[in-house]
Amino acid sequence: MSNTPALAIDYGERHVGLAMTSSEGTATRHSTIEWDGQDQSVLIGMLLATIETEKAGNIVVGVPRNLEGELTEQSALITDFAAALQKALPEGTSVTTVDETLTSAEAQQRLAEEGAPASDEHAEAAKIILEDYLRQQADK
Numbered sequence: 001m002s003n004t005p006a007l008a009i010d011y012g013e014r015h016v017g018l019a020m021t022s023s024e025g026t027a028t029r030h031s032t033i034e035w036d037g038q039d040q041s042v043l044i045g046m047l048l049a050t051i052e053t054e055k056a057g058n059i060v061v062g063v064p065r066n067l068e069g070e071l072t073e074q075s076a077l078i079t080d081f082a083a084a085l086q087k088a089l090p091e092g093t094s095v096t097t098v099d100e101t102l103t104s105a106e107a108q109q110r111l112a113e114e115g116a117p118a119s120d121e122h123a124e125a126a127k128i129i130l131e132d133y134l135r136q137q138a139d140k
Contacts (some may be wrong), residue, residue, distance in 0.1 A: 019123060
């Protein structure tokens with residue numbers, strides 16, 4: 001896997017969680033973006049600023065599935081978002097989608113166990129998405 005930092009996105013209609021790889025190559029919570037859920041170009045602009053600042057070259061977007069493993073309406077919305085983000089990114093920056101099923105529940109459990117604030121839920125979900133992505137890359 002490349003040493004280029006990866007940024008994971010837990011996309012939501014009001015909260016967008018972000019996680020980054022650290023200099024050691026591990027996933028860490030980054031931040032949560034609050035947005036109105038209306039104008040996707042505003043969100044993409046905020047993400048582009050973060051991507052540039054953090055020099056992220058690999059963007060990982062979590063896409064949910066239902067408990068039967070099927071894509072949902074939300075999955076289609078997020079897949080469309082990932083495609084729009086890819087179009088806006090500079091050449092050489094790639095978007096990968098990964099399954100994010102049950103990451104929010106896992107994030108809530110982890111935060112409760114470590115006594116972290118519930119407001120970190122979306123960034124923690126992004127961290128879980130990034131951990132899964134990093135594991136997949138290591139297995140290749």
